[in-house]
Amino acid sequence: MSSAEFLDDKLIKPIDDVIIIDDEQTVIDTLEMYCENLGCFRSVISATDGAIGAKKLANQEFSLILLDVNMPKRKGGEVIKEMSLGTCNNLIESICVVSGNIDKAFLTEALELGVKHYLVKPFTEEQFREKAISILKNVNPSLFK
Numbered sequence: 001m002s003s004a005e006f007l008d009d010k011l012i013k014p015i016d017d018v019i020i021i022d023d024e025q026t027v028i029d030t031l032e033m034y035c036e037n038l039g040c041f042r043s044v045i046s047a048t049d050g051a052i053g054a055k056k057l058a059n060q061e062f063s064l065i066l067l068d069v070n071m072p073k074r075k076g077g078e079v080i081k082e083m084s085l086g087t088c089n090n091l092i093e094s095i096c097v098v099s100g101n102i103d104k105a106f107l108t109e110a111l112e113l114g115v116k117h118y119l120v121k122p123f124t125e126e127q128f129r130e131k132a133i134s135i136l137k138n139v140n141p142s143l144f145k
Contacts, residue, residue: 016063016140018132020046021053021079022098023071027121031066031098034128040136050074057088063140064132065090069099069106077106084113094139096131 018041020031028046035044045060047053051073057065069076076097083092092114100121107118117135119127 016041016136017043017045017060018064018066019053019056019060019062020044020066021050021056021071021076022046022066022068023048024068027068027098031128034125035064035132037125038129038132050076050079054079054082054087057083057090061089063094064135065095066098067095069097069102077109080110080113080115091139094135096135 018035020028020035022028022031025048028048032044032046035041041064045056045062047056050071053067053071054074057079067076067079076099080092080095082088083090083095093116095115095117097110097115097118098121099118102118102120110118117131119131
């Protein structure tokens, strides 16, 4: 099923936002393109480090949070820990960890805090689409008919 078919058949309207928190601009550019191709987001926001990302999470709600693990200023695990303390209105279930190297200790901790989704770089647009749709269906079922 293409993204267009998915949207035509099941999505009510693009009303939610996504944030990409990653320190690699090429990854941000690719994920922005994938999000735009999916066509279900009102806006695609990006942050180039964990500190900026945490500030944006504190100020805005997102249905999908694409979060790298190893970044300057604040690592992905620190952002997840802050979110678990209720420092923002975003849901842990909205997080998809996107990383080239997810070590066992981080994965165990993230799972214990409620993170259920991850994508290991490199991944295809199809893999991204499937993961994003799965998260959106769980986080905001009102988006779907």
